[in-house]
Amino acid sequence: MSADQKTALGSVDPSIGTVLLPLLNRSAVRIQGIALLPLNFTQARSKVNSKIKLEIFLNTFGVPEFAELVGKYLSENRVFLQHPKYPEAGFPYKNPHIISKRFDTVTTENTLTGGIPVISNSPALGSCAVPTGPTELLEFFNNIYKSAILDEVCGNWRLKTQLLR
DSSP: OOGGGOOOOOOOOHHHHHHHHHHHHTTSEEEEEEEEOOTTOOHHHHHHOSOOOOEEEEEEEEOGGGHHHHHHHHHHTTOOOOOOSSOOTTOBOOOTTOOOGGGTTOBOOSSTTTTOOOOOSOHHHHOOOOOOSHHHHHHHHHTTTOOOOOOOOOOOTTOOOOOOO
16 A cells, blocks of 8 residues: 555544553553454445444553553553453453452453453342441451452443543
8 A cells, every 4th residue: 555545444542542652662561452343244234334333452461560550550541451352362361450369360361251250140249238247247358359240231322421430
């Protein structure tokens, strides 16, 4: 492709690029981009409509010793890491924005969940009752490290508000 035939392939929010660039320049992280076609994508449909909306995921890899520093830097710049989707397989999973001992032994897999164990409909997490007695309080603290990965929900495209953190 010559210089005068450039086509826009997509864009990333400039604020994300501004935050990630210093980390990439210092080789503190490596970014893996994943683009997913919509479930209803077909070759025939792509010929009719030349514009197709893709989901883009940026999986971040780095040295485990710098995970906390990178996490702090990203948090200060209002960028928060989520669980990876289809990451490269075989890496120890460490997300500085998720506090759970449950993920200490997880190794990434090239799957939608990234090899992260999924808990669905866990009864222990369903109720938010306040413990009243000493036995209930002890049970509450015994379960403090339990967590769940919620199923992904597609939001309504008409919602334009920013997520509150």
